[in-house]
Amino acid sequence: MGLDEFLPPGWTVQNGRGLALVIAGPSGAGKSSVISELLRRDPRLCFSVSATTRPRRPEEVDGRDYSFVDDSEFERMIGAGELLEWTIYQGHRYGTPRAEVAARLAGGRDVVINVEVQGALALRRCGLSHPVVLVFLVPPSREELVRRIRGRGTESSEALATRLAIADQEVRHIPEFDYLVVNDSLDAAVERVEAILVAERSRIRRCSP
Template identity: 40%
Template sequence: MTSRVVVLSAPSGGGKTTITKALLARRPDVGFSVSATTRRPRPGEQNHVAYHFLTRDEFARRRDAGAFVEWAEYAGEWYGTLKSEVDRVLHSGKHVVLDIEIQGARQVEQRYPAPQSIGIFILPPSAAAWTERLLGRGTESPVALARRLEQAIAEIRQSRTWRHIVINDDLDRAVEEVSKIIDADGAIPHRPHGERVNNLVEELVREADRLRHGA
């Protein structure tokens, strides 16, 4: 088996983290890269388990030294994937899965060109299901939610360009589809048939725009 860097990307609330956790639970040949961040730990989060919590100076030092595969700023905090984390999993003989946003995914593709990396975009099944997931968190201010929705609109529109798309309408099926893409080394494009993706993208963009103006 050749170890791959598997990137799961999705708009906020798309379910990529849930799929990642299920994939890790079902496949011993898949490992997870612990991300780094400058934000403060939340209650119950352990350093080096939930995240590598770094000071801004330490993050900047590592970034400037080329230690990150990808990094981005969100809501005033920095997030990134350490190359040492990716290498740790790859050297163990496992595929490494990254749960990151589109901006980071593009950086990973440049660092690990296909077929070494496999990018998979996760779409929620409908605007109604997505809204329920997104608003069900109840952890963000209206301003933060509006900013997240604006980013989601751009990400959803870009999903059409991805080689592999999985619609997260059923967790077991979504995990199975992701597994098949990995097992095929990403060689076979995986996209829903017909106009389903285009119609779903337009539906989600309309809903995000509606929520953004109401947030």
Template identity: 40%
Template sequence: MSTAERRGLLIILSSPSGAGKSTLAKRLMAWDETLTFSVSATTRRPRAGETDGKDYFFVTEEAFRKSVADGEMLEHAHVFGNFYGSPKPPVETAINAGRDVLFDIDWQGAQQIRNSALGPYTLSIFILPPSIPELHRRLVSRGQDDAETIAKRMQKSWDEISHWDGYDYVLINDDLDTTEAKLKTIIAAERLKFAQQPRLSDHVRSLQTEFEELP
């Protein structure tokens, strides 16, 4: 049982590549410094400028498979020839201390977390692009992938979008500032839900006792 004023939330952001979830995740982290970002483990090679333990935990396939077998991954998936997953221990530590954990994962990972023991504390949000041509433009303009990889990401985008209705909230990201403001409103409201405040029951019992003691 958490001893914090409230339980932490598992805040999941999902979208097809290029729809803006990574940028929005960074903005949320800047907005609230108490947010903990769930650093994923992956078997892919680091890209230029990426740091182990900050951007990803870069591990071997053998080590990754062992973590899954030992139940140490909250969710995992195989994407574009590599494994990705969210280590469970740091997430449990954070939410038990009342800190929200932010996930930048796909629909498969979101579904696994929703179906886990931590499902009741999950807030899932799907980000839609304003259009498919705009999605393609964003993928090209960020300059991270070659043409073949971009084509694969575009092919996968419809599969991602088709799972939009499995989320608590769905936002169309046609303007980053507007979408960011909506995300902040959603998170602020979800933090006040009864399920996130373990001490409310004690307070209500105290009020009942005080009421009974009235002359």
């Protein structure tokens, strides 16, 4: 019976029953790096591949990092109800596919979702029957945020200013998240998120009717 034998009827432990771990934060916070390392370390996690209309970056792989689609396909997905949420960021649309996430949660898998801040908040409201845990990832300082974005070598001065203005807006939503994680080093940030997973998997909750 495992841990459930210690609990009264109608109660269970979250572990192995599927939760959505949503990681958001400003551009340059290191979300992709943290998620990649989490997936490497924890075989119980799987990654939700978001759909986007933005151009693919040279290092990205279609179907692994994102599903890259055109505007007409994205419109079709919206109309067909295939997205749990979608949002516009810097003129491009991003969305979370419903079927893949729902199937993996129903199978007891924990799903990691990398979304923009507004997308994360929308996932909290989308009516998933499994727990949705929101983690806001930040660099240790605004100065470090600027350094990381500049380090990509792909941003013009105008684009950098736009990203920083968006970041200033995004951090105002931190109180709406469950956890704040500082990414001052990759290993430390991953360990902090792993601690969150341990806590969330240990939660006691009522069984679904």
